[in-house]
Amino acid sequence: MSDIDPGTLGSESTGEKIDGSSPEGIQVDLGGDPPSPETIDTANKRLDDGVNRCPACGATDIQLRPSTGMLACLFCRHEWAEEKIEDTIAGSGSLQDLKGTQVASGASDIALDADKVLTLKCGGCGSEVVVNINETTSSRCHWCRHMLTINEQVPNGAVPDALLPFALTREQAIEKIKNFAGKRRLFAHRKFKDEFSPENVVGVYLPYMIIDSNASADVAGKGEILPRQYTRGTGDNKETFYDADVYEVTRHVDFTVDDLIIESSAERANMNAFVNTNNVINTILPFDTKNAVQWNANYLVGFTSEKRDKDTSAVQPVLEHQLLSIARSEVLPSAKAYDRGVRWETERIDIHGTRWVSMYLPVWLYSYYHVERGRPMVHYIAVNGRTGETMGSVPVSHSRLLIAALTGGTVVQSVALAILWASV
Template identity: 25%
Template structure:
């Protein structure tokens, strides 16, 4: 499996994707390159590198060699992009984003590390009972930009609804009250198109957080280029489409029924007799989506996660609570109430 590192043609420094400029920046000479230029600069010796960085038999999928310094890079089975622990050179494990694991599309990071840290601090500073250690410098430095794998589906369905509508009118004439009930047969047939039904494709990911950072603006989607991963961490999928199809179809059908129901208006009440949905076309894409994330081991032994959508800054997470702060504030409030009670007693 090849270990790829993208090098600056001017100084041979590593190139990383810059979310602010949407270009590739050299960390050493500050040169910048567009995606088109990167495509032209792709290493011609990639096959040679694959031979030179081939790992010993039995270690495939866990140990590789850095193309810059030769040090061993130890990874988990799903890691697709990482950093060398010694020279901090960004590397992409190309075999994990090729063949059957080649993503169809990617949404590049639009928020860089500096912006991610600013948004993180702004978020936690508004939480009064978060432990100081959670936003200590050492903790903030752990914030990581990660491309997580997702499956995204579009569906075209034919929908048919049969229902009974009722309109009831009540009026009085003299001492008599009259009620008129009109019953209508209601039928609807609609073509329903649903887009961008998104599911996390990494088993070890925190499912609540992986879904919590959604949605993304798919208008910014790009065809997958391996170079987008340079400078970030990345994970490849370990959940296949077949594992998620039933859940996605159920969600699509529920949403389709709701859309059909919303077309029926002008009645006091509606009773649905039959609703049929037939999926006649579905299209799935394997996507890489950007997430800024940080973890915090709480004193209670629980690991807390903070995640932020790397495109629009949407935050999802569960923050730890410093109960000493809670008790201190509670004690202060109780003392204040007691003091006001004494003052009130003296005045009376």
């Protein structure tokens, strides 16, 4: 039967819009042709390309000290930090008032014709130094040994708006990786155990889009309530019957999202489980992005980085998908009356405003290339460079799994593992 939505009769209907109309299909409404994005200038005005000196002594040998999360002068030991990026964009308004599209300057579209090579004039001796910004954002003057850095937001994706400094030291990351692999040692492939070298861990800054959003959503579908169930027959002929009342259900929700993290590297967004285990990087979220600081190339000294190669338009479909998932979660509490569940048939997301910031996030990464029966696979163990959260994969010995199942598992487990072994 189809009847009035019982969710509208009690306190659970708070904040819902029940107008009898159902949105058609899964739609995304951006309000027609949007105006040109508003640009938020996040460039670090204190810095120029070239010599970046210690504010205390003027030396140029500067690098991050992970134990404090601050920049440290290697000459006088003075420590300092750049301003938080949150302070730079705070004047852009609250999330509830967010309208249109705001794009931070470091997240602007990548120009295919952007210069790949820059010539820096050393402020120490006046000589010119050529830097390939596709490979590095810093270089040492070959005459006076001053360290030169790239701080201009060149539109090639190499210089973001902000970064979140490493807080976990290399030694701590090695220990995390050892513990992770050690707990999986029993079923790990023998070759992996022989070649496991956690000292080869690399600290890498990975590119992400950090997105604020102001949105609303409408969903419609059918909900079922089970008023009674009963059985008929006896013995082997016994059958259970369920009587379910079916209701048309519509819901509306307004919500905001603060600092949604989405990959902006096409390679890292490639979740092909047949060739790599990239997906483990998403399992070490979240990051405390509110503590991200303005760009300073010296934070990258001693680490590697991957430049962004996806524009906001390429990330937009992922954003819409995640916003719809959030909307479903938001309306779920108001549908508790349907004890047999709700099947949403149509969905609509209206994105009223977004704010995009390009950011480097810190990850300690251990990789292992393994070939099993002619099929190559790259296994990763990733450590969150802020929280220490660790996740990864190791190549397993299928023969060990099979033996374990045959000696201690059920018949079904043994058959399943035998099939798995035969299919590899």
